[in-house]
Amino acid sequence: MKVEVIVEKISAGFLLKLKGDVDMNTSSDVRSALAQVFNQQSSSMKALLIDLSQVRYMDSSGIATLIEGMQNCMKKGARLRLCELSPSVRDVFELARLASVFEIYPTISEASAGL
Amino acid sequence: MTEDRAKTTTETGQAAEVVSLVVPSHPKYLYVIRSAIYPLVMEAGFPKRDAQRVVLAIDEACSNVIKYAYEGDHTKSYSVDITIGQGRLVVELKDFGKKPDVSKISPRKLDDVRPGGLGTHFIASVFDSVKYDTSREGCTVLTLVKEKP
Numbered sequence: 001m002k003v004e005v006i007v008e009k010i011s012a013g014f015l016l017k018l019k020g021d022v023d024m025n026t027s028s029d030v031r032s033a034l035a036q037v038f039n040q041q042s043s044s045m046k047a048l049l050i051d052l053s054q055v056r057y058m059d060s061s062g063i064a065t066l067i068e069g070m071q072n073c074m075k076k077g078a079r080l081r082l083c084e085l086s087p088s089v090r091d092v093f094e095l096a097r098l099a100s101v102f103e104i105y106p107t108i109s110e111a112s113a114g115l
Numbered sequence: 116m117t118e119d120r121a122k123t124t125t126e127t128g129q130a131a132e133v134v135s136l137v138v139p140s141h142p143k144y145l146y147v148i149r150s151a152i153y154p155l156v157m158e159a160g161f162p163k164r165d166a167q168r169v170v171l172a173i174d175e176a177c178s179n180v181i182k183y184a185y186e187g188d189h190t191k192s193y194s195v196d197i198t199i200g201q202g203r204l205v206v207e208l209k210d211f212g213k214k215p216d217v218s219k220i221s222p223r224k225l226d227d228v229r230p231g232g233l234g235t236h237f238i239a240s241v242f243d244s245v246k247y248d249t250s251r252e253g254c255t256v257l258t259l260v261k262e263k264p
Contacts, residue, residue: 001146021149024178025142057149059174060237064230088167095168095240096233 002026003055005033012115013045013078015108019054022062030062034069038076045078046115051108053084058092070102079103081111131200140181140210141189145174148195159199160263169204169261172241175234176208176257184212184255206242206259214249 003020014037022030037048048069052058066082073080081103085093093099105111119135134155138144149170156166177195185191193210222236239245244260 001143021146023142023145023174024181025145057146059171059178060231060233061178063233067230091164091167092171092237095171095237 003029005030007033007037010049010112012047012112013049015049015051017051017054021057022055022065023057023059024061027059027061027065031065031068034065034072038072045076047079047081047111048073049081049083049108049111051083052086052089055089056086058089060096063092063096063098066102067098079115081105083108083111131198134197134199136195136197137192138177138195139189140185140191140193142178142181145177148177149174152195152197155197155199156204159204161204161261162264165261165264168237168241172238172259173206173208175237176206176259179234180208180210180212183215184210186213188212203260203262206257208257208259209254211254214255215247217247217249220247 003026006017008015070080083105153170196207198205222239223232242259246258248256
């Protein structure tokens with residue numbers, strides 16, 4: 001099972017669209033995509049949005065990858081916003097008590113607002 | 116990967132079904148385990164959210180076997196036995212790798228937001244009982260028990 005990562009440039013920065021399960025086997029692909037974004041980001045990047053609408057499963061390695069992404073964003077003065085979590089993925093964030101630590105939005109347009 | 120299903124009896128004589136999986140220690144097979152276990156847990160009568168959490172916790176336990184017991188060696192294998200009956204789910208995960216120091220296995224504090232260490236928290240949160248048996252020669256058996264709500 002692979003995870004597909006699509007990176008789009010948006011006015012506020014970047015939008016990452018993930019498709020597939022993010023687990024021990026695939027989280028390194030997400031980490032590589034995040035590293036590419038951070039390598040090419042400019043100082044004008046305000047936010048990195050991650051669309052999780054096509055992710056039906058995420059484990060602790062996926063969560064760890066997103067924590068790293070959030071910490072990298074903070075270091076660079078940008079925000080990391082997660083959008084369109086499926087109920088099962090949202091539940092993993094709640095089980096990890098991270099639902100209030102991440103900025104989580106119902107839709108991409110709501111996540112883009114105010115940037 | 117192989118799968119067997121057999122009928123057995125519990126300590127009280129009640130019929131139970133055991134599903135046994137033997138899985139290569141490559142993480143690419145984790146989704147196969149998830150795909151096999153989820154319908155079993157649903158069929159056993161657990162609510163959907165509990166079933167998803169059980170799958171997550173078993174996935175984390177299997178990931179720990181690959182990461183720590185086999186130290187990333189993808190050429191080994193481990194077994195997952197799932198027993199359903201008597202109003203509960205029992206999972207036995209057996210590996211033949213490096214034995215863990217059980218005294219050092221504990222969920223970390225979640226207030227400290229950092230990558231890593233969440234898997235043990237998930238396992239401990241989801242299952243009612245988590246026991247490591249390192250006394251057997253050449254293997255470690257992790258037994259996870261969840262009672263039906």
